[in-house]
Amino acid sequence: MSFFCNGPVALVAQHDEHNGQGWRVIQFQEVTKTFGSRTAVNKVSFNIEKPQMVGIIGRSGAGKSTLLRMINRLTPASAGQILFDGRDILSLKGGMMRRWQRDCAMVFQQFNLVPRLDVVTNVMLGRLNGHGTLKSLFNIFSQEDVNSALGALDRLGIAQEATKRAEELSGGQQQRVAIARALMQDPHMILADEPIASLDPMNAKIVMDALREIHERDNKIVICNLHTLDTARTYCDRVIGMRDGFLVFDGAPEALTTAVAREIYGADESFNEAATSTAIDAGQSGSRESAGAMTPAAAAV
Numbered sequence: 001m002s003f004f005c006n007g008p009v010a011l012v013a014q015h016d017e018h019n020g021q022g023w024r025v026i027q028f029q030e031v032t033k034t035f036g037s038r039t040a041v042n043k044v045s046f047n048i049e050k051p052q053m054v055g056i057i058g059r060s061g062a063g064k065s066t067l068l069r070m071i072n073r074l075t076p077a078s079a080g081q082i083l084f085d086g087r088d089i090l091s092l093k094g095g096m097m098r099r100w101q102r103d104c105a106m107v108f109q110q111f112n113l114v115p116r117l118d119v120v121t122n123v124m125l126g127r128l129n130g131h132g133t134l135k136s137l138f139n140i141f142s143q144e145d146v147n148s149a150l151g152a153l154d155r156l157g158i159a160q161e162a163t164k165r166a167e168e169l170s171g172g173q174q175q176r177v178a179i180a181r182a183l184m185q186d187p188h189m190i191l192a193d194e195p196i197a198s199l200d201p202m203n204a205k206i207v208m209d210a211l212r213e214i215h216e217r218d219n220k221i222v223i224c225n226l227h228t229l230d231t232a233r234t235y236c237d238r239v240i241g242m243r244d245g246f247l248v249f250d251g252a253p254e255a256l257t258t259a260v261a262r263e264i265y266g267a268d269e270s271f272n273e274a275a276t277s278t279a280i281d282a283g284q285s286g287s288r289e290s291a292g293a294m295t296p297a298a299a300a301v
């Protein structure tokens with residue numbers, strides 16, 4: 001299904017919170033965020049009914065980051081509901097809220113690692129929410145934590161960097177460490193806020209391949225804010241377009257034509273898709289840096 005409209009949409013299907021296959025549905029119901037007089041996210045409604053890789057696109061200021069940050073409660077919503085398994089996650093407090101935040105791991109544009117800590121410790125920080133207060137306070141990790149962190153790094157193809165300080169790594173490597181840290185949370189979903197915006201095309205491809213592989217192999221939802229249409233088309237099963245806080249497009253990547261993109265971006269006839277391109281060539285694998293056990297996922301899309 002795809003649709004396009006110029007105003008608020010409310011397409012919340014009425015159904016059980018389970019999709020009949022034991023998989024838990026996420027429902028966004030008129031989710032809204034206002035900052036003073038500005039409405040950053042305006043009555044956004046949609047459901048995710050199966051593990052999908054969802055790309056959110058739109059021009060700067062459209063509300064993409066705010067929407068993502070509301071999901072894991074980094075930004076409080078002003079109105080609406082986000083239901084997971086029928087439970088409104090926007091009203092969770094204390095330990096329940098922290099557990100939810102562990103369930104939806106965030107990956108940020110600027111990686112958010114601790115620069116002077118070694119890579120493996122940075123990855124293990126993903127476990128902190130699951131530890132008791134004392135253990136968390138002193139960063140006490142078990143041998144099992146160390147083994148899991150090394151396993152996650154190996155999966156991301158950077159186990160050999162485990163003992164280096166995070167600040168010694170390239171941007172692409174740091175983002176893979178951040179993804180390994182997210183995996184340590186064993187989350188239901190990964191929320192990636194412009195994960196490749198600071199990376200060159202080769203590293204952008206490695207990072208997007210990694211996210212796609214996690215989606216495919218672990219059957220996890222990945223929601224990814226993206227600035228580039230070609231990346232959304234190549235990697236995502238579903239694209240959501242935002243404009244001025246409204247959800248204005250929700251459909252398959254094939255439906256994301258240049259004309260549709262022009263509407264989402266509020267651009268005129270001079271709109272040039274190349275301006276949003278990262279020039280990721282999904283087929284260019286010969287010279288690229290190894291991503292370890294990654295499957296070049298773009299080929300599967």
Ligand SMILES: Nc1ncnc2c1ncn2[C@@H]1O[C@H](COP(=O)(O)OP(=O)(O)OP(=O)(O)O)[C@@H](O)[C@H]1O
Nearest residue numbers: 035038039040058059060061062063064065066067
């Ligand atoms: N903490 C804040 N205080 C006030 N206004 C904010 C705050 N965060 C976001 N906004 C405003 O909300 C609107 C949506 O911002 P948001 O960062 O969600 O957009 P975006 O689509 O992610 O943009 P970009 O692609 O540039 O990151 C913008 O007008 C922004 O200025």
